[in-house]
Every structure is written in structure tokens, then in C-alpha cells.
Amino acid sequence: MKLLLTPIGSLYEMLSDKPKFHHYLLLVLLGAIWGSSFFLIKVTLETVSPVTLTAFRLFFAFLALTALVMVLGKKFPTDMGTWRRYGIIAVTGNILPFILISWGELHIDSGLAAILMSVVPLTALFVAHFWTDDEKMSLPKITGTLVGFCGVILLVGPDVLKGLGDSVLGQLAVAFASFCYGATSVYARKTGLVKLDPIVNGSAILLCASVMAIPMAFILEDPLSLDPTLESIGALISLAVLSTAIAYIILYYLLGSVGANFTALNNYLVPVFGMVWGYMFLSESYGMDAFVALAVILFGIIITQLGKKRRKILGGPVLASGKTGE
Numbered sequence: 639m640k641l642l643l644t645p646i647g648s649l650y651e652m653l654s655d656k657p658k659f660h661h662y663l664l665l666v667l668l669g670a671i672w673g674s675s676f677f678l679i680k681v682t683l684e685t686v687s688p689v690t691l692t693a694f695r696l697f698f699a700f701l702a703l704t705a706l707v708m709v710l711g712k713k714f715p716t717d718m719g720t721w722r723r724y725g726i727i728a729v730t731g732n733i734l735p736f737i738l739i740s741w742g743e744l745h746i747d748s749g750l751a752a753i754l755m756s757v758v759p760l761t762a763l764f765v766a767h768f769w770t771d772d773e774k775m776s777l778p779k780i781t782g783t784l785v786g787f788c789g790v791i792l793l794v795g796p797d798v799l800k801g802l803g804d805s806v807l808g809q810l811a812v813a814f815a816s817f818c819y820g821a822t823s824v825y826a827r828k829t830g831l832v833k834l835d836p837i838v839n840g841s842a843i844l845l846c847a848s849v850m851a852i853p854m855a856f857i858l859e860d861p862l863s864l865d866p867t868l869e870s871i872g873a874l875i876s877l878a879v880l881s882t883a884i885a886y887i888i889l890y891y892l893l894g895s896v897g898a899n900f901t902a903l904n905n906y907l908v909p910v911f912g913m914v915w916g917y918m919f920l921s922e923s924y925g926m927d928a929f930v931a932l933a934v935i936l937f938g939i940i941i942t943q944l945g946k947k948r949r950k951i952l953g954g955p956v957l958a959s960g961k962t963g964e
Contacts (some may be wrong), residue, residue, distance in 0.1 A: 646685040651842070656862050657896045665900070668888045669907025674915050675881045676908075679743055681873035691874065692715035693848070693855035696732060700844035700877030715834065715840055721842070723829050727942050728846035733854075735815035736939035742815070745808030759820070759902040779899060782941030786906040789934030818906075823889075823898040832894035840886030 651765060657665075682691050707714070715721065763783050826832050855861050866874075892901040 659899055660842035661900070663680025663894055664888050665904050666907060668885060668892070668901075669904040670911045670914075671881055671888075672904065673908045674705055675877065676743070676912060677915060678873040678877045678881065679740060682866075682870045682877065683740060683744065685870040686864060686874060687859045687861075688744065689737055689851070689858050690855045690861040691737040691740050691877075692733060693851035693861070695736065695874060695882055696851050697848040698840060698875060699882035699886070699899060700848045702883040703837060704878050706837055706883075710837065712838050714838060717735065720831070720834075721827075721846070723831055724839075724842045727822055727826060727831070728843050728850065730818050732826070732843065732847040733851050735818045737842055738811040738815040738818075742808040742811035746812065752884070753923050759786065759899070759905055761900070763899055778941050783903075785934060785937060786903065787943055789906065789937075792930065792934060798889035805925045818871065819905075820829045820898075820902055823893055823902060826893055827898050832890055836887050836894065839890045840883065844882070844886070927936045 679691070686694075763779060826839075887899065
């Protein structure tokens with residue numbers, strides 16, 4: 639309701655502004671958090687099956703965010719329409735991609751998974767163009783998105799692409815998960831959910847996802863028969879609290895503030911931080927080509943943000959139809 643009361647012109651101006659410095663910081667932080675996810679998933683999968691991992695990752699994240707909602711005295715929405723949209727996002731943005739990525743990583747290496755997941759900005763760019771009025775394609779967006787994608791390939795290593803012919807189903811699983819993420823981000827913007835409190839959004843979506851995922855885990859797998867190691871349990875809790883609960887607060891704040899296209903660019907930073915964490919905790923070393931790739935990725939992100947101020951000045955007032963005045 640709050641979104642509907644916002645003047646169309648004010649909403650346009652808010653979404654047409656270039657992201658502020660703190661938006662870039664949050665984008666980097668989100669990339670850093672999700673950059674650790676592939677490693678944590680690998681560790682968890684050593685002794686926990688994919689659907690069970692998804693179910694309890696969602697459930698523990700729900701508990702963490704719900705505790706925060708209660709401490710801060712926030713309220714959940716009461717209308718069924720909002721909860722129906724929460725349910726859709728729970729499936730397309732949580733259960734389905736989590737299971738697909740977890741299953742896919744059983745069959746492909748993490749480098750190829752990182753490249754396939756970097757399709758998210760391309761998906762968001764395409765879907766937002768046809769599904770929204772204020773996030774249309776532009777030459778800077780298309781160019782920057784493609785440059786960033788090439789940077790990810792350079793970072794992970796072009797040799798990884800040689801594995802594209804292997805385990806096609808595993809690759810398709812991760813690629814479709816990336817499509818789900820991109821489309822879901824646009825859907826959340828399109829329906830106005832991103833204008834609600836990001837903590838409440840995250841908690842409510844995770845509640846819906848948990849209610850569906852936990853019975854699924856017991857039907858498809860046998861969680862009680864598993865004997866997870868302490869390392870897997872620790873990785874699972876980290877996935878739930880850090881990579882899901884905290885990440886969701888940042889995600890829905892950015893979606894509401896700067897839109898789906900900019901937010902989706904964090905997927906180009908995910909493999910960058912995968913490299914950073916590997917250097918810090920796994921003693922991995924990288925050559926100059928890795929830093930060149932990092933520069934290409936950052937350059938791509940910068941390109942996507944060019945021209946926004948100029949379009950805002952030249953566009954004129956926004957009419958109720960969503961078009962600019964002549």
C-alpha cells in the first residue's frame with residue numbers, strides 16, 4: 639500500500655539516481671558473503687544430502703531472522719496477497735535454486751559453477767527490460783554486463799569452459815538456478831515487495847520456504863539417518879546465518895533502493911571473493927591474470943552505471959503511464 643501512495647515522479651527519481659557509496663559497499667559485502675557459499679556448500683555436502691542441506695539452511699536462517707524481527711518489534715503483513723507473493727519467491731528464489739545448486743555441485747567443479755551463476759545479471763537485465771517500466775536495457779547496461787561476464791570467465795580461467803561438455807545435467811541445474819535468481823529479483827521489484835521492510839521480507843519468505851522444504855527433505859531423503867561431521871554442521875550454520883539470513887537483509891534493501899539490475903551485479907563479485915577466501919584460508923595463490931580479471935569485472939560494473947544522470951535530466955517529468963513527458 640505504501641508503494642501505491644508514492645508519487646510516480648518521486649519513485650522514478652529514486653530509481654533513476656546513480657547508486658550511492660553505501661550501495662556499492664553493500665553490493666561488495668553481498669558478493670563477499672555469497673563468495674563463501676560455494677566453499678561452504680562443498681563442505682556441507684560431504685556428509686549432508688542436497689535437499690536436507692537446503693531444508694535446514696532455510697529453517698535455521700528463518701529462526702535467525704525471526705528472532706531479529708521480534709527483538710526489533712517489527713510486524714508481519716496480514717494480507718493474503720503479500721503472503722502469496724512470499725510463497726512464490728520461496729519456491730523460485732530459495733527452494734528450487736538451492737536444491738539445483740547443491741545437486742549441481744555434486745557433478746561439476748566450483749569454478750564452472752561460478753561462471754554459470756554469473757548469468758544472473760544477464761537474466762535480470764533481460765527480464766527487467768520486458769517486465770518493468772523503469773529498468774530498461776541501455777547500451778551502457780548491456781556493454782557493462784557483458785564486460786563483467788567476460789571478467790568472470792577470465793578470473794575463473796577459460797580452461798574451465800572445456801568442461802562444458804561434461805555433466806550436462808549438472809550444468810543445466812546451476813544455469814537454471816541462476817535464471818531463477820535473476821527472474822525472482824525482478825518479480826520482487828515488480829510486485830512492490832521490496833518496498834516492505836527487508837528483515838520482515840526475508841523472515842516471511844524463509845518461513846514459507848522452510849514449511850515446504852522440510853517435509854520435502856523427509857520425503858525424498860532421510861535426514862535422521864545422516865551422520866554429519868562438525869565441519870559440515872558448522873558450514874551449514876554459516877550458510878544459514880551468514881549466506882542466507884544476513885544476505886537477505888542486504889539483498890532486499892538493495893532491490894528496493896537501486897533495483898534488480900544493479901543488485902544482480904553482485905554475482906560478478908562472488909567469484910572474486912571466492913578467490914580472496916581461497917587465498918586467505920586455503921593458501922591458494924594467484925597470478926597477475928587474476929588481478930587483470932578483477933579489473934575487467936570492476937570496469938564492467940562501472941560501465942553499467944554510466945549515463946543515468948543524463949537520462950534523468952533529459953527525460954522530463956514522468957507521467958502516470960510511466961512515460962516521460964515531451
